[in-house]
Amino acid sequence: MAHVVPTDVPDTGPPAPEQQRRGLAGYLLLTPGSLWLALFFLVPTVTLVATSLYDPAGSLELGYEMTGHIQNYPDAIADFWPQIQRSLVYALIATVVCIVLGYPLAYAIAFKAGRFKTILLVAVIAPFFTSFLVRTLAWQYLLGDTEWFVSFLRWLPFTGADLQLINTPFAVVAGLSYNFLPFFVLPLYASLEKMDHRLLEAASDLYASPARGFLKVTLPLSMPGVVAGTLLTFIPAAGDYINAELLGSPNTRMVGNEIQDLFYAGDYPTASALSVALMVTIVVMVAVYVWRAGTDELV
Amino acid sequence: MRAVTDWIARHLVLMIGLLVLLYMLTPVFVVVLMSFNQPAGRNTYTFDGFTLDNWTSLCEPYQLCSSVRLSLEIGLLATVIATLLGTLMAFAMVRHRFRGRGAANVFIFLPMATPEIVMGSSLLALFVNAGLAGKLGFWTIFVAHVMFCLSFVVVTVKARLAGMDPRLEQAAADLYANEWQTFWRVSFPLVFPGILAAALLSFSLSFDDFIITNLNAGQQVTFPMFVWGANTKGIPMQINVIGTIMFAIALVVVVVGEFGSRRRSRALA
Numbered sequence: 001m002a003h004v005v006p007t008d009v010p011d012t013g014p015p016a017p018e019q020q021r022r023g024l025a026g027y028l029l030l031t032p033g034s035l036w037l038a039l040f041f042l043v044p045t046v047t048l049v050a051t052s053l054y055d056p057a058g059s060l061e062l063g064y065e066m067t068g069h070i071q072n073y074p075d076a077i078a079d080f081w082p083q084i085q086r087s088l089v090y091a092l093i094a095t096v097v098c099i100v101l102g103y104p105l106a107y108a109i110a111f112k113a114g115r116f117k118t119i120l121l122v123a124v125i126a127p128f129f130t131s132f133l134v135r136t137l138a139w140q141y142l143l144g145d146t147e148w149f150v151s152f153l154r155w156l157p158f159t160g161a162d163l164q165l166i167n168t169p170f171a172v173v174a175g176l177s178y179n180f181l182p183f184f185v186l187p188l189y190a191s192l193e194k195m196d197h198r199l200l201e202a203a204s205d206l207y208a209s210p211a212r213g214f215l216k217v218t219l220p221l222s223m224p225g226v227v228a229g230t231l232l233t234f235i236p237a238a239g240d241y242i243n244a245e246l247l248g249s250p251n252t253r254m255v256g257n258e259i260q261d262l263f264y265a266g267d268y269p270t271a272s273a274l275s276v277a278l279m280v281t282i283v284v285m286v287a288v289y290v291w292r293a294g295t296d297e298l299v
Numbered sequence: 300m301r302a303v304t305d306w307i308a309r310h311l312v313l314m315i316g317l318l319v320l321l322y323m324l325t326p327v328f329v330v331v332l333m334s335f336n337q338p339a340g341r342n343t344y345t346f347d348g349f350t351l352d353n354w355t356s357l358c359e360p361y362q363l364c365s366s367v368r369l370s371l372e373i374g375l376l377a378t379v380i381a382t383l384l385g386t387l388m389a390f391a392m393v394r395h396r397f398r399g400r401g402a403a404n405v406f407i408f409l410p411m412a413t414p415e416i417v418m419g420s421s422l423l424a425l426f427v428n429a430g431l432a433g434k435l436g437f438w439t440i441f442v443a444h445v446m447f448c449l450s451f452v453v454v455t456v457k458a459r460l461a462g463m464d465p466r467l468e469q470a471a472a473d474l475y476a477n478e479w480q481t482f483w484r485v486s487f488p489l490v491f492p493g494i495l496a497a498a499l500l501s502f503s504l505s506f507d508d509f510i511i512t513n514l515n516a517g518q519q520v521t522f523p524m525f526v527w528g529a530n531t532k533g534i535p536m537q538i539n540v541i542g543t544i545m546f547a548i549a550l551v552v553v554v555v556g557e558f559g560s561r562r563r564s565r566a567l568a
Contacts, residue, residue, distance in 0.1 A: 025391075025395060026391045026394075026395025026396065026397040027391075027397055028391075029387040029388065029390050029391035029395065030387070030388055030391040030392075030397075030403060032384050032387060033384035033385060033387060033388040033449055033453070034388070034403070034406070036384060036445060036446060036449060037406065037407070037410065037446065037449060037450075040422065040425075040442055040443065040445075040446040041409070041410050041413075041418070041421075041446055043425060044418070044421035044422045044424060044425040045413075045417075045421050047421060047424045047425040047428055048417070048420060048421035048424045048425075050424075050428075051424040051428070101319045101322070102319070104312050104315040104316050104319065105315075105316040105319040105320060107312055107316070108312050108313045108315070108316025108317070109316065111312075112310070112312055112313040112316070113313070113316075118557055120316075120320065122550070122553050122554070122557075123320050123323070123324060124320070124323065125549075125553070126324075126327070126546060126549060126550060126553070127323055127324060127326065127327050127546075128503045128507065128549075129503055129506075129545045129546050129548070129549035130326070130327050130330050130542040130543075130545060130546045131506070131507055131522065131523065131526070131538075131541070131542050131545065132507045132509065132523065133507075133509060133523045133526040133527060133530075134330055134526060134538055134539065134541070134542040135326040135327070135330065135542075136326075137526070137530065137534060137538075138325075138326035138327075138329035138330050138333070139326055141329060141333070141345070142325065142326070142329060144345075146345065147345075178322070178323070178326070181319075181323060182323070190458070231412060232411065235411075235412055235413070235414055236414060236415060238414055239414020239415055239416040239417060239510070240414075240415075240416075240510070241416065241510070242509060242510070242527075246530060255416075256414070256416045256510070259416050259420060260416065260510075260513070260514070263420060263423060263514060268424065268427065271420060272420065272421075272424055275416065275417045275420045275421070276417075278414060278416070278417060279413060279414070279417045282412075282414065283412075286412065
């Protein structure tokens with residue numbers, strides 16, 4: 001999976017070997033950060049798996065008993081099947097929307113913006129700082145029943161007068177797409193930006209039309225960016241519950257909402273089992289996706 | 300007519316791109332607008348009239364300013380530590396050869412590929428199992444934030460380092476600079492824009508994080524948690540003032556940083 005690391009420069013590997021130092025120094029530099037990740041990422045993940053096997057009869061006050069209660073998994077999945085499905089479907093749609101909206105934007109910034117490149121890039125990153133939740137509340141307002149956008153849609157002949165956006169799956173997916181769009185645009189921009197323009201010139205010298213040049217040269221070369229961007233969009237979207245909570249209704253709850261509530265209710269074993277199930281599902285989907293992208297398009 | 304359609308065809312991608320950008324910035328406009336809003340009632344989030352009250356009575360809503368202070372403190376501290384540790388890791392990954400590089404790469408990527416709710420719940424499971432359930436607060440939030448910022452720092456600094464010519468460092472060594480001097484006089488200034496970008500990114504990730512924080516904060520309330528709580532009780536317009544201020548500060552930092560790096564690269568050229 002290392003080759004999908006969404007660096008600005010996909011891991012082109014080390015410079016020529018003689019320019020790299022060997023020996024202990026590398027390990028020394030790596031140690032503090034790795035320790036932090038090991039202690040607060042790896043160990044917790046193991047703890048989470050352990051917690052998912054506790055006897056659900058226990059409680060936070062009385063303590064839990066480790067009984068290898070594997071039944072937590074089928075129980076959690078059966079109870080929250082609709083939410084799991086919903087999370088994956090919403091995240092998939094949001095990712096597709098991000099590709100459709102984000103590709104032209106990244107392309108425009110990389111190739112068409114000229115000296116305005118930096119300004120446009122800043123404009124992509126800037127919304128980050130207005131705070132995720134505050135922006136999502138702004139969407140709550142924009143999609144609200146009394147606002148001009150909905151009024152306008154209701155006025156259109158082909159929509160009903162009782163059209164509603166807020167508290168619908170549409171609003172949740174729109175929120176997800178909006179919030180994770182920069183995570184798609186930035187890695188894609190980075191991989192487009194590095195592209196050697198002479199390849200496109202070569203294509204047109206060989207009588208490729210601009211469209212064909214795009215399909216045969218630009219698109220394949222930008223695939224690492226697309227893969228990195230879709231992962232950085234799909235994964236957080238599948239686990240998100242803020243959009244479902246602020247823009248949706250009880251019928252649009254996602255798996256994140258349930259995990260959060262289960263932890264609050266003190267049902268740690270079920271919450272952990274659901275978390276692990278979500279993680280495993282995502283890892284499998286990502287592995288298949290990267291493998292497909294790697295064998296079919298990246299070559 | 301032909302000229303018009305040609306022009307449109309040539310600039311179509313740019314226009315679509317600008318439309319998408321407009322879509323991305325729309326909520327920001329709403330936030331700025333709402334910071335001047337005088338709502339008719341407590342629970343309404345509609346624009347009813349212009350006022351500066353929200354700006355002058357910024358700290359009036361209970362806990363708002365203390366939550367912002369907490370978020371700033373954690374954000375700054377987590378950014379310093381994550382940037383430091385992450386930069387060291389990036390140097391190791393790009394400039395050193397050792398066994399297990401591939402594994403280290405995957406290890407650094409994993410936190411970015413894990414949904415926040417999973418990371419948050421595993422940390423909570425760890426803290427609870429370690430008997431820290433009653434001690435959740437500043438330090439548990441800090442630990443979590445450094446953890447999820449680290450990978451983003453490594454990736455950002457690594458990209459900058461990988462694009463840097465290692466021969467510059469060799470040249471310094473040839474001119475009898477010792478390793479320490481080479482690092483501070485050559486490597487560090489060249490990587491600095493990458494480090495700055497990484498720090499900005501980690502601050503924004505930390506300041507903005509809700510899902511992981513909410514699970515591990517105990518009784519503490521960060522700014523995103525305040526907004527979340529306010530959503531059920533009636534949203535004070537002052538949160539939009541905070542959003543606007545953060546946006547303005549970020550713009551200034553980015554613009555200054557950009558001009559700085561342009562000057563530097565001109566000086567190097």
